[in-house]
Amino acid sequence: MQEMIINNLTSPAILFFLLGIIAALVKSDLKLPTGLNESLSIYLLIAIGMKGGIELSEHAFHELVRPLVGTLSLGIIIPIVTFGVCRRLGIDRNNATGIAATYGSVSIVTFGAALAFVEQANIPYESYMNAFVVLLESPAIIVSLVILKLLESRSHKQEMVHRFSATSVYGPIIKEGLFGKSVFLMVGSLLVGLIGGDRALTIVKPLFIDLYPSILVLFLLGMGLTAGNQLAAVRKYGLKLLALGILLPPVYGFLGVVIGYYSGLSFGGTILLSVLAASASYIAVPAAMRASVPEANPAIYLGMALGLTFPFNLTIGMPLYYEMAKWFY
Structure with missing residues (x-):
């Protein structure tokens, strides 16, 4: 267990993120080309979607119905609760949105560590x-x-009172929520992988699977630079962010255990679902927030995800979720 924790904390992706932060703090002139950041975001969204779709293509739908409903319910409940808690703590809407999306989504690295754990x-x-x-x-x-x-x-609302219509209010929501480029690319890529299955794997494997870890390193270097340049903003919220980053994971981890158990997952599947529920994204969400809510400060939601929640889950979280799952099994 200790070796697994050390291996993950010293992974190139995390170390390059830290390198980016250090470069920003020491005022280095290191920076990535502007267009490269967006290109890396698009790559990562496609890669994540394709891999998930290919995995799904190998199973019959009836096997997936209950776990699928349970998993999707986590993706709805967690961001709603997180957004509400953030607003109660006085965090502005844009940053509350970034934190809600971060904790409603998942950390692939944390999930990989959970796989090694089980x-x-x-x-x-x-x-x-x-x-x-x-x-x-x-x-x-x-x-x-x-x-x-x-x-x-x-x-x-006051400005819209004379021209109110369902289209004028919900049109932008539908467009951004379903057809914004980040969500559209990820869901669309998942469908491509689902339809293509093994045939798609032979085509996309060299670029979107084999090169994925290296591209992730470059992406996190850029995110480290971005976060490091805005670290001062975290001080504005102080202990609020510290409390959220440490207390939210076990709460959501327990919720994942409950939903996993009643979704019919095995003991191991429930542990993994609880880790997913407790983790926080630092790949897909930054890419989405950069495109859809650029006002959200990456230093806040990335700082919480990588600086607090990530190490907590690797050291204390996984054994804790394992014990929680034992209560039910």
Whole structure:
């Protein structure tokens, strides 16, 4: 267990993120070309979607119905609760949206560590759990954007009173939530992988699977630079962010255990679902927020995800979720 924790904390992706932060703090002139950041975001969204779709294509639909409903419910409940808690703590709408999407989505690296955890303990689990990593990304992003758009529409209600219509209010929400480029690419890529199956795998594997870890390193270097340049903004919220980053994971981890158990997952599958529920995204959500809510400060939601929740889950979280699952099994 200790070796697994060390291996993950010293992974190139995390170390390059830290390198980006250090470069920003020491005022280095290191920076990535402007167009490269967007290109890397598009690549990562396609890669995540394709892999999940290919995994889903290997299973019959009836095997997936209950776990699928349970997983999607997490993607709806968690961002709603998180957004509400953030607003109660005085965090502004844009940053509350970023945090809600971050905690409603998942960390692929944390999930990889969870796989190693259950395999090391010889605990069997459902192979399609890999696809649920993707299925938890989009709902949280969509729900968070819908909440933000609804509140923005309500705040402009006086201006719209004479031209109110369902289209004028909900049109932008539908467009951003379902057809914004981040969600559209990820869901569309999942469908391509689902339809193509193994045939798609032979085509996309060299670019979107084999090169994925290296592209992730470059993406996180850029995100580290972005976060490091805005770290001062975190001080504005102080202990609020610290409390959220540490307390939210076990709450959502327990929720994942409950939903996993009643969705019919095995003991191992429930542990993995609880880790997914407790984790926080630092790949798909930053890409989506950069495109859809650029006002949200990456230093806040990335700082919480990588600086607090990620190490918590690797050190304390997974053993804790394992014990929680034992209560039910």
